[in-house]
Amino acid sequence: MGTHWDRLDDQLRPAVEASTKQFERVRPELEAVTREMRTTIRDIFQETELKPLFVTARTKTVASFREKASRTLQPAVAGDAPTLEYPDPLRDMHDMVGVRVIVSLPHEIREAASLIKRQRSEFDIRADREKDIGSIESGTYGYSSRHLLIRTIQNSAVKRFQEALGEPTRPNGSHVFEVQIRTILAHAWSEIEHDIRFKASNPRAWSPYFDRQFTAxxxxxxxxxxxxxxxxxxxxxxTGYWDEEGEGAAPLTPRRIREVWQTLLPHVDRKSDDDWGWAAELLAAHGLKTTTDLVDLLQAEVITRVREALEHRYSPGPDRLLDDVLLWRFGKRHIELTAGDDNHRRESLLRRYRQMETFRSTS
Structure with missing residues (x-):
């Protein structure tokens, strides 16, 4: 088991050697293209809300170029000689220049790709694919990555590279390069995998166990x-709940209260029914009518202190906990506004209120 170059047919070696020498000669100009593409891609995000963690770029190494240029295609007819996959590699390869945009979360991959694709005066998008689609559809695993093939439009750095390349290339400033967009976690995974799987000093040392672990x-x-x-x-x-001119202004209907509660306190949702009307009545009694009013009430520190003060024998459901939090904030006024003629409720509220006052005085 060797590299493509090691296994290359002797008849094909001269062509690969010639293109590799030419690549080595023009690589300094290609590095200038790489730097410009990195700067151009990076600057796209300067005035946007999306801020990639970093944007990197690389020019293909001479060794990597020779290895890829050595790939062959199986002959269509048995016995025929193999042919090169890239007969004109300096023009057929699209990854000699590569840019990577690293973001935090998966949804930012889509946003970054959209922003790049809008730069129609700079680029022409030749291909756009999501690397994880195949693994999803086949039921396997792999890292998520968006790959764009982009052609530059009348770029001056590309023209200088093409002039150095010489005939028969016409220096029109058009060159196809690759942009990969992935998350920081996927980036770390792919870098480690690449170092172990593709850069191993001895490929014969590879074990199926490694494949299994990478899949896991x-x-x-x-x-x-x-x-x-x-x-x-x-x-x-x-965050939207705190926007008093946006989501925070939404009125506290029973459905809205349930939605906010299940977002803020999903671990305290032990209601046996979907009737949140009583919660709406309790809040309305104190003039709490907007979403921001509710999230301001349901602060984690307050809920913790209420639990400590009352030493609940059983974890309270939303109705009981809301009642206790309102009692904590409004004290006797909560009793007067919500007990009415229900003596049993009034006695229960008074007992809990005294517990809270005792806790406050000793804590």
């Missing part, structure tokens, strides 16, 4: 990224 870590990666995405969505939702 890819599955865990997908789970972690899904959790981070869910956390991000929940954070965005809760």
């Amino acid at each position: 870590t890819a599955a865990m990666l997908e789970t972690v990224e899904s959790t981070f995405s869910e956390l991000h969505e929940r954070y965005e939702t809760v």
